[in-house]
Amino acid sequence: MTDPVRCIEFFCGIGGLHYALNIAKIRANVVEAFDVNEIANKVYLHNFKKNPSKKTIDRLTEKDIEKLDAGCWLVSPPCQPYTRGGKMQDIEDPRAKALVHLIDLLPKLSTPPKYIFVENVKNFEISQSREKLVRQLDIMDYEINECLLTPEQLGVPNHRMRYYLTARRRSNPVTKEVSDYTEKSIIHTSWPFSGSNEMQNDVPELGLFFETLPRGEEKYQVPAKYILKLHGFRLDIVRSTDRITSCVTKAYGSHHIMTSGSLVQTKQMDITEYDWNDPPSLVALGLRFLTPTEISRLHAFPVPGYQLRVPNAPYSKKEPRPFSPPTCMPHLDFPDSVTLNQRYKLLGNSLNCWVVAELLRCVLFEEDVIMS
Ligand SMILES: C[S@@+](CC[C@H](N)C(=O)[O-])C[C@H]1O[C@@H](n2cnc3c(N)ncnc32)[C@H](O)[C@@H]1O
Structure with missing residues (x-):
């Protein structure tokens, strides 16, 4: 049996990519994680018992990387350079600098990583940053797959369209002078990548993801003042029988209630048609925010206490499994000192x-590093 793959988790946040490795049952160890956010690092340490390095990624040297002797890079860089809110400055945005630095470091390493995984927002696929990344990978003889996927395509009732790249370096790589990759590249939007047969997944009802909150719990109520200032704007209101929620952003829990994620209706359950021009009627619906635990479940983090009735059938190492709540350890938990708003931001x-x-199981890693 081969040794576990040594991974570096860049921009680790609360460790989403580390959890994904565990869920995919990859024989791997995260040998170092990097993030400059001290609150995220506190959560990471609380769960993984390992303190991420606070060193800014754009200052890492070849030596820093080489001494970690890593065969895999997990990379989820900041998304602001590619979003409208972040002014879409792409490669010119100082927040893109760390990713560009990693791309520039790659060819200088004596042993570049065999496996690379990158996650970012939709729009990254049309950025200069992505162009620079894939050209470098192609020159170094990586086999690249790119896609845009959202969790509901894999049976999770949440919309979160994201760009994913997997790159595996060919054995006996032949370095090229120039890359022609972008001219022939395809960004897949369904899975399996080949053919048009999108996965048919039953998406479970939201009720299975909701917590039972104590009666009169105020903590998650949407303040009436946030609702009363809206006129004619639609909110994404969900109920336990629905099967989709909108993308949760880092502004969730704040007054940005129109665009940051779904709100749960808790009163007047017979009302299903809403009058967007009558805000007091919306206040009467008893809208609440999703709790951090509910968002963690929708993001498929391992958290205790919910079970979907999905048969634990044998599965192929090359086909996506029907969604079932991850149970592997450690669970995602927040230290008591992390406030509600900080939890929303991190999630x-x-x-x-x-x-x-x-994607790690079926596309990136070779079968010999996946546990059955
Ligand atoms: C999109 S988030 C990644 C979240 C992560 N995948 C997770 O599961 O929570 C980007 C992260 O990059 C970190 N970051 C941004 N610039 C950085 C830099 N130059 N060096 C290290 N970390 C950085 C931010 O603090 C943030 O946590």
């Missing part, structure tokens, strides 16, 4: 572990 910045796990 909004994070990723869907199930989508990543299935």
